[in-house]
Amino acid sequence: MLAAVLHKSPGALSLEEVLIDEPMPHEVLIRTAATGLCHSDLHFMEWASPDWSPTVLGHEGAGVVEAVGSAVAYVKPGDHVITCLAGFCGECEFCLTGRPNLCANAKEQCHRGPNDPPRLRLADGSPVVQFAGLSAFAEKMLVHEHMVVKIDDDIPLDRAALVGCAVPTGVGAALREARVRPGATVAVIGCGGVGLNVVQGAVIAGARRVIAIDINDGKLKTARLFGATDVINNSAGDALDQVNRLLPGEGGVDYSFEALGLEQTFELAFSLLRSGGTATMLGVSFDTFKIPIHDLLSRSRSIKGCVMGGVQFRQDLPYFLDLYKAGRLKLDELISNRISLEDINEGYAAIAHGAIARSVVVFDY
Numbered sequence: 001m002l003a004a005v006l007h008k009s010p011g012a013l014s015l016e017e018v019l020i021d022e023p024m025p026h027e028v029l030i031r032t033a034a035t036g037l038c039h040s041d042l043h044f045m046e047w048a049s050p051d052w053s054p055t056v057l058g059h060e061g062a063g064v065v066e067a068v069g070s071a072v073a074y075v076k077p078g079d080h081v082i083t084c085l086a087g088f089c090g091e092c093e094f095c096l097t098g099r100p101n102l103c104a105n106a107k108e109q110c111h112r113g114p115n116d117p118p119r120l121r122l123a124d125g126s127p128v129v130q131f132a133g134l135s136a137f138a139e140k141m142l143v144h145e146h147m148v149v150k151i152d153d154d155i156p157l158d159r160a161a162l163v164g165c166a167v168p169t170g171v172g173a174a175l176r177e178a179r180v181r182p183g184a185t186v187a188v189i190g191c192g193g194v195g196l197n198v199v200q201g202a203v204i205a206g207a208r209r210v211i212a213i214d215i216n217d218g219k220l221k222t223a224r225l226f227g228a229t230d231v232i233n234n235s236a237g238d239a240l241d242q243v244n245r246l247l248p249g250e251g252g253v254d255y256s257f258e259a260l261g262l263e264q265t266f267e268l269a270f271s272l273l274r275s276g277g278t279a280t281m282l283g284v285s286f287d288t289f290k291i292p293i294h295d296l297l298s299r300s301r302s303i304k305g306c307v308m309g310g311v312q313f314r315q316d317l318p319y320f321l322d323l324y325k326a327g328r329l330k331l332d333e334l335i336s337n338r339i340s341l342e343d344i345n346e347g348y349a350a351i352a353h354g355a356i357a358r359s360v361v362v363f364d365y
Contacts, residue, residue, distance in 0.1 A: 003138035025071035033157035036060035055129035058136030060165035170197025172309020182206030190259035203227035261285035
């Protein structure tokens, strides 16, 4: 099969033939229909990660089941599925208390055991690292059955792919993790694919003011389309002053969300909070940030991390698609470009320059 391989990082993706194994008992072979280009994959293309080479990236995918292992009962050939970034065992404390996104055994669901043959190999037979247990930048995916969610056949698979990462991360952060209450005020910092979904998640939750913050006027215009009531261009670094002018006398927002992964935006997200407010951090980063402890304690403000929006995969992902069919969740508008696998490096160049919300690689299916 054709796949986009990362041989070294920093580096670009190389299109080449990759060998894929047959399904083991609990595995599902999927013919990839579409996969979104997420900024998380770009991090691995830009950062030095010698332990991850060679690898096939990609984790926001959807497709059609082609074959299943002998123990798989959840899906069958011909079913349409979304792939999940995080596997779940269904047996640990986190899974049994409704938090499968924190599964204690996720690594075992994502990857084969050390004594098993690799799922992916290069043409010369050398093993390929399967990114996040998915490797969606390929014509086929071989994954554990706990990393797929079955969906209705009438959902366009290029839209469905977005519900594998960007949508649950953003919408879930608002609905599941932060639990935005009706009538609340919300600020969203960063209006890429994830941030736009936080915006529409806050709208679905019933927030009365949703303030989108970015330095790109094009992204702010798109945020309006997704339901932002107010937009702030923070090029001058005065977002805090602008929020206070928008909400005079309120002392900040009830909920803030950081969707960029930068030290200064983490700190901004905290500074925007009113007393009792909650900042939810979504951006992938290895940076550190500082906050005044006095402001944290004396004003009873909170900071939350968020993994995959806190969603319950097999319950929430179909629910999000029901919202889409009902016209309450925007998926069509999220897709800036549909590209081929051959254009994937150009697609990521556009993301790196902040020009688009989401590009989707579409395969023939």
